[in-house]
Amino acid sequence: MARFAWELRQLRTHAGAPSYRELARRAHYAASTLAEATKGSRLPTLDVAVALAEACGGDREEWAARWHAAAARGRAEARHARERPQPARPAAPRCPYPGPRPCTADDAPYFFGREEPLRRLVGMVTAGEAPGPVVLTGPSGSGRTSLLHAGLLPALGPDWHHLALTPSPDPLAELVRAVAALSDDAQSGALREEFSRDPGALQRALGGLLRRRPPGTRVLLTVDALDDVFARSVPAAERDAFLAQLAQATRAGDDRLRVVVVLRSGARLPDALAEGAARLPLEPMGAEEVRRAVVGPAEAAGLTVEPALLDALVTDLAGRPGAPALLSAALRRTWARRTDDVLRLSAHRAAGDAGATVTAGADRAYDAAPPDERRLLRALFLRLTAPGDGTDDTPRRVDRDELRGLAPRDELDRLLGALAAARVVVLGEDTVEPAHPALVTAWPRLRHWLADDRDGLRTHRRLTGATAHWCASGRHPGALYRGARLATARSWARRHPDDLSTRERAFLSASRAAERRRRWAVALLVAVASVLAALAGALALHALLTDHDTTHGRRGGAGTVAGVPSRAAHGVPVRPAPDNTVARTRQPL
Structure with a gap:
């Protein structure tokens, strides 16, 4: 696996070292997924490896063959490590790696x-x-x-x-x-x-x-x-x-x-x-720092580190916030499985790499938790995952504010502290993130949870993102959900009421209130428009009738119009004009 990852990195270098963002655009996979494929901690899937190779100008069939060869080597090495009898280890006064505990x-x-x-x-x-x-x-x-x-x-x-x-x-x-x-x-x-x-x-x-x-x-x-x-x-x-x-x-x-x-x-x-x-x-350890942290203690104890093991550890842990603890724990297990004075990659894989440390710690934490705490752990681990849409799932860094409301603050802080002490998560500046991508990509229990309701998890992630945008905008009404998006989110929330944070509950409540106000406003506008339309119709009818009466009156005053006799012709007396009218007719011109 380490060699295959090295070959992928060489291919990328020969292609001009394009950024992983550019490669993601070409290969249609997340940049983090492609970067993980070149680290060597585990073999990427065939589709990811071939897509990355093609994005760097490689031949699809050639790299598929290379992938199958690497997978076969990995299976053979793992089988050999399991089946090989363990001879007596050479005597050593102490392990140069303290494991997960801090150094003294x-x-x-x-x-x-x-x-x-x-x-x-x-x-x-x-x-x-x-x-x-x-x-x-x-x-x-x-x-x-x-x-x-x-x-x-x-x-x-x-x-x-x-x-x-x-x-x-x-x-x-x-x-x-x-x-x-x-x-x-x-x-x-x-x-x-x-x-x-x-x-x-x-x-x-x-x-x-x-x-x-x-x-x-x-x-x-x-x-x-x-x-x-x-x-x-x-x-x-x-x-x-x-x-x-x-x-x-x-x-x-x-x-x-x-x-x-x-x-x-x-x-x-x-x-x-x-x-x-x-x-x-104290910044995360760079590649050279990880190299010295591996080789220095080994040389001080008279041991040698196999180059393949060193390359795999540097690729896997350089730049990770919790690397020192994971590195020391993995190397202590590797030291315990040595057969001579050389620390080998095969022993490291058989003992469990840094990712195995994280997944084992997560299993222990979940198995030891009471039922109520297991619910909280499940909600927390799902929040630490960004579900892929046609791509691999990836780790996710979470703000602590996003977790408020899942449990009382004291209980939540205690649980996060225990997970950090077990090297399962890393607590940073008001953030929580997986200590290693293996928590998301290789922990069977979490993979099962993800498969149970992947569509629901995507709905939750969209809700979380919309809530963050709403809070960042000063809770602007324009950032609220409405219509179908609100209905989908509320349907999910009714099925998972315990998985909502305080901010998400507030966002859904505000969205629902705004939707009710919008519906009332629409209903009111419809009612007003209906009344105005009825009033306009009544006014139009009144105007039509008035015009008809006026026209009919004018025609009647002419005696006979179009063969219709006047009122005088029927013996109806005609009232004389007022005196002022007569007077006006007699005035000289």
Whole structure:
């Protein structure tokens, strides 16, 4: 599969490296589907491979034959890996890859791939140019904690004393315990009382500790996952006292004390800490970083990485937000299946690649969930999918606002946090997305859900898009549904009431109200038009009758008109003209 993907990439290069958007126009497949076909994580379908090859100027029959040969090789390798007896593995003191857990200081000899952000982080901490804390941000699974513990702390050296905090439901108590342990002070109860009422207590306690240590001693206070302090389970008084201690310590101006906080991308930095803060965003790993993260630990442990495995991992994970965690987990399983000192692609496939990590985590999360939570998980995973229309389904990034209303906020945040910890999804700046495309393309349970009601899912996606457009337009009435689109959406919503978000419910309610107003307006216009038409007809009839009477009267005054005798001829007396009329006739000319 990796070789076939490489051949496709070479074909695209020889064709002038057209963009995937241009190739999608030629091949009539989504650009993301074509890009996925060239990554080598799995063999694309025959139709996709041939369409991509033809779009790049390749021969259809030749590339169909290449696809069949690659599929045969893949089946043979998988069968061989399953059937081959596993000899005793060579002894090794430890695996150089920590797996899904974050790296610790003990993993520092095997920490590779983040050299550039580590250099910048060390410089920001040691220089102390910013008056506020150093803020390390990144999406879940990006390796923030590993960079802090396996990268920064060993790089600073022995003169730095580390005060590590991971906020719990009682962050102030955790801070007190860490300070007491560092200063060998058993009076934690007294410290707790002092920290609760005096914002400067932490700065004074650490200053006293530094005065008792040799010159050059410095303290690094790190707070991992600071955004957890804002969980509703943390009492407001405890949270405020904890943040006040951190803020006072950062503003003390003591070069011997530095504070580093770790936040998820998009999480709000408390106002007390925002002033003078220096931020370092942790970007997704590029191809070269992934390469070093694979080869570096292996070489440090005396292992060799097969080139085919390295190429497959770089192609699969470069640029993905949650790549570090997925990479480490996949390599740890590969290491466990080694037969010698070489990490091979066949062992990697037999053990399960990064996509297998994600799908297995999704299965575990769903199987362990109670029935009500399973409904929520199903709705969430379906929202993370963009159903193809004649093309492959693709992963979808979802705004958190789109999920509001599927469950209470606390329950939803807890579930998303658990999925991120299991490396199933990646939590970014107010977004949620699959940690790997395999969640959408290769998870059997989700594929079954998609097949159950694909047309309904497309209706839901159109509703979600229309709702987003309506909100972006300031809820303009012109963006609402009407007519057949509204009827289709309401029919789907009646069958899936629990799958609607708060915004989608509001959109449908506003569309229905606008449709009722439009129908009433149309009915009123019809009624008014009917009344006006009737009135116009009555006026026309009245005018016609009046004209007829006037004409008939004129004809009667002439005596006999067209053989009709006058009233005088029938003995009917004729009233003389008024005197003024006679007088006018007698006036001289």
